[in-house]
Amino acid sequence: MRKLAAFALLLALPACGGGGNTVTTPPVTLPPTPAATVTATGAGVLVLHPSLNPTYGIAMETPIRIRETAGGSADWGFARMSIFRHGAEVERLELNANDIRTAGFGRIAANSNTVYTVLFRFNSDNFDRIDLTLGFSDVKDARQFTVAVPFESFTDVTLSLTPLSVQHSPDPL
Numbered sequence: 001m002r003k004l005a006a007f008a009l010l011l012a013l014p015a016c017g018g019g020g021n022t023v024t025t026p027p028v029t030l031p032p033t034p035a036a037t038v039t040a041t042g043a044g045v046l047v048l049h050p051s052l053n054p055t056y057g058i059a060m061e062t063p064i065r066i067r068e069t070a071g072g073s074a075d076w077g078f079a080r081m082s083i084f085r086h087g088a089e090v091e092r093l094e095l096n097a098n099d100i101r102t103a104g105f106g107r108i109a110a111n112s113n114t115v116y117t118v119l120f121r122f123n124s125d126n127f128d129r130i131d132l133t134l135g136f137s138d139v140k141d142a143r144q145f146t147v148a149v150p151f152e153s154f155t156d157v158t159l160s161l162t163p164l165s166v167q168h169s170p171d172p173l
Contacts, residue, residue, distance in 0.1 A: 036072030042154030049164035056121035059164040074136040
């Protein structure tokens with residue numbers, strides 16, 4: 001009988017809980033931040049103006065559509081225009097991160113689709129190719145990457161006799 005009573009006591013021990021019911025919640029695991037995927041294309045007509053800046057003869061309004069499609073974000077670090085004649089670069093112009101931030105831009109938001117008008121000033125009037133390149137830094141991991149803007153993605157080129165400068169046009173970069 002003693003053995004039976006001791007066995008019953010042992011069976012009852014796991015049911016004794018110490019008084020409070022504690023529920024342990026598993027930690028919430030957030031999905032990882034995706035890396036940014038950025039593309040760029042021409043978004044309309046290139047407009048050539050006489051430049052108000054005496055260092056340059058031509059100012060070009062360059063509408064560029066920038067899309068981020070993966071849900072990540074990127075910081076816009078530069079916009080570069082390289083002008084070529086017979087395969088040799090004859091002029092290069094670059095807007096840096098400070099220029100881009102001063103214009104009120106800089107961060108390319110997740111899942112965004114925005115047109116930016118970038119203003120390039122240059123002197124070359126004898127060329128056969130222009131390359132446009134944008135540089136970014138992924139906010140997630142600081143990965144540096146560049147995106148080419150296909151020149152043929154612009155719909156046309158037009159001339160304007162109105163002189164243009166950054167100071168007189170708040171929207172363009």
